[in-house]
Amino acid sequence: MKKLLILGCGWVGEEFAHLQLKNNWQVWATSTNEEKYxxxxxxxxxxxxxxxxxxxxxxxxxLPAFDAVLCSIPATHKNSLEQLEARFNRVKAYLEKVNYAKLIFLSSIGIFPDEDGVFDEGFKDAERMSPKLKLAEDIMGLLPNSYIFRLAGLFGKQRIFAKYFQGRVCTTGDQPANFVHLDDVCQLLSLSLEQDLAESVYHVVAPEHPLKRDVILASAKKYQLDLPAAFDPQDSIQKVVDGDRLPRIFNYRFKYPSPLEF
Structure with a gap:
């Protein structure tokens, strides 16, 4: 029976853990939360x-030898660079003692600058990347057999985009949505554990990028939520994150190709 270790078993980690249990894996996981434990x-x-x-x-x-490790410990904005460096050096030191075949670190497309353009895995301008996310990726990338998966804005289950704008003024409605559904994240992660990966960095993003305004309107209608008080476009950055690399490798068809369907 294959074995998986999840460090920092948050929202994605818990969902993925249950999927891998169904796939007949044994799962180990860390959490900081006693209720979740x-x-x-x-x-x-x-x-x-x-x-x-x-x-x-x-x-x-x-601890046994693991077929895979999923590290979903976050590089949060509220922490300083020094705090994050200490955090991920501790993670690295721990994993250096663990016997594993493959390591996937969950990062974020928030690493890219807020500016017009299409950003794919080939983007290498470190000066324009988020220093905190870049620091975390660099430390985790020092570990053997490690892969960086940058997740788009995560939705699904009870996490609905329109919820965050009920009765509020939306100033980002003219921006493209770089989102992904939790179900597609878990399926792509599962495929990635079972197959060899040739590159070190992958984006996990739904292939369609409708405007955020349209996503809000669609999800508010679907889930019978209140609409925003107003749409007041103030920040219309046209940033699109390309996530074609993983689905192309696996010939994967998204369950939710468009955030309009979330």
Missing amino acids: HRLKADGIFAYIHDFDQDTEINEVD
Whole structure:
């Protein structure tokens, strides 16, 4: 039976853990949340609590060799560069003690500058990238057999774009939506664990990029949510993130190719 370790089992990690259980994998996971720890244990996941912002040892012994590791520990904006450097150096030091075949680190398309243009995996201008996300990617990229997956804006389940604009003024409605549905993220991750990957960086983005205004209107109608108080375009940056590399490798057809369907 194949074995997966998830570090930082958040919203994506928990959903992916359940998918891999259905795929007959054994799953280990860390969380900083005690309630989630008990929920994961109840679902048949080998869970333990650990905070990689603390200089403490993980109280877990006799870990097996893992077929894959998914690291979804975030590089959040609220943390300083120094805090993030310490966080990911702790993650790196821990993983250097773990026997694994493949490591996928979940980063974000937020690494790209807010400017007009199409951004694919070939973009290399470090000076224009988010320093915090770039730092995290660089540290995780030092580990062997590591791959960076930059996720688009995540929606699905109870996370609905229109929810965040009910009764509020939307100033970004004329921007293209660089989003992806949770179900497609999990399916692409599952495929990526089973097959060899030739490149080190991949984007996970739905192939269609409607305007955010249209996504809000579509999801508000679908889920019977209140509309924004107004659309007041103030920031119309035309940034599109290309995510063709992974689906092309796997000949993958998105379950939700357009955010209008979320």
